[in-house]
Amino acid sequence: MNIIRPIQLFEDTVTILDQTRLPREEVWLELVDYRQMIEAIKMLRVRGAPLLGLAAVATVILAAIKYISDDDFVKKMDAVCWEIDASRPTAVNLFKATSQARKILHGSINSREAMEGFRKLYTSLYEYEETACQRIGINGAGLFPQSKKLNLMTICNTGSLATVGIGTALGVIRTLHQDHEVQVFVTETRPLLQGSRLTMWELQKSGIPATLITDNMAGWVMKTNTIDAVLTGADRITANGDSANKIGTLNLAILAKYYNIPFYMVAPVTTIDSSLKSGSEILIEERDPGEVSSIGNQVIAPEGIEVFNPAFDITPASLIEGIITDKGVFKPPYQLDKFVLWG
Ligand code: MRU
8 A cells, every 4th residue: 555654753853744735746844843843733734633643742752852951851841742732722632642741751750761751652652553544444444345336435634644554534445445446535625625635646646546526516426426435534532422523524424414325433542532521522723714715825815804714623423323443433322431542
C-alpha cells in the first residue's frame, strides 16, 4: 500500500509534509522550534486527529530541547502544554497527548529523564496509531460481503496524511480495495478542501478508483448510485457514541439515514473521549471567516459580510450504524465509558 509518513522526528528537528500545499507541491518542512510546530497545527499543515496527537508530542519534544537546561524547565514545559492545548480544541488526541506529556513531566526526576519519557511516548503512540489503522482496516472490511462491488462515500481526509498508517475510514477503503472492486465518492469538503486536495491525491497515488463530488451533490449521488456505505473519520467520540468530525459529516449522516445507507464512524480508540457523556459537551473549533469567503487566494464573497465557519459538526449516535475501531466494531447503544482506552 502507498503510505505517506507525514511526520518524522529526528534528534533535534521534526519534519512534516506541509498539507496546505498539496496537491500542487510536496513540500517538506524542517521545524526546529516548538512554536513552528504550533503554527503548523493551527494552519493545518499537520492535521487529522491521530496525527494531531503525534504532532502534540513532537511539539513537546522540540520545546524540551529548547528548555532542557533551564532551572524552570517544569514551569516552562507546563506552559508549552497549555499553548498546545489552545491550538485546536476539537480533536481529543491532541489533549490526550499533552495529558500524557504532563504526567511524564511531573513524574520525572529531572529534564533529561522527562525528555527520555517524551521520546518514548512519541514512539509508543506512533506504533500504536500505525497498528491501529491496520486493525481498523481489517475490522471494517469484515462488515462487507465478499466479492461484491462496493460504492462508498467519504468526507475530508482520513488517510495516511491524517494518521501515520493506512488511515481510518480510508484504511477500511484501502483494505477493501485489496479484494473488492471499489468505487469511492469523495466530497470536496469545503472550506479547506481536504477531500479534493488530500483524499483524491492519496487515492490516486494508491490506484483506488475515486470520483470527486462537491459537498452539495452527496444526496443526489446517494439516490442515483446505490451507495453501500458512508465511512468517515472522527475527531472526538463521546461515551454515548456522539461523534465530532469535519463539518458536513452530519449532513452525510442525515442523508444516509434517509436513503437507508449504513453510516460508519471510523477511528482508533485514542479518539474516544469517555470523560464526556454526549456530543453537547464537545467544543467545536471556529476558524477564520476568510476560509469561507475565499478559496485559496481567490475571494468569492463581498468584503465586510457576516461569515460563520465551524470546522466540525457532531453526528448524533442515533445516526451511526457502527463505530469501527482497532478494538472492534461497536454497535448501538454505545456505552464507551465502560471501555479501557489508551491515554
Ligand atoms: O480540520 P482537519 O483537517 O484536522 O479535520 C480532520 C477530520 O475531520 C478527520 O476526519 C478526522 O480528524 C479523522 S482523521 C483520521
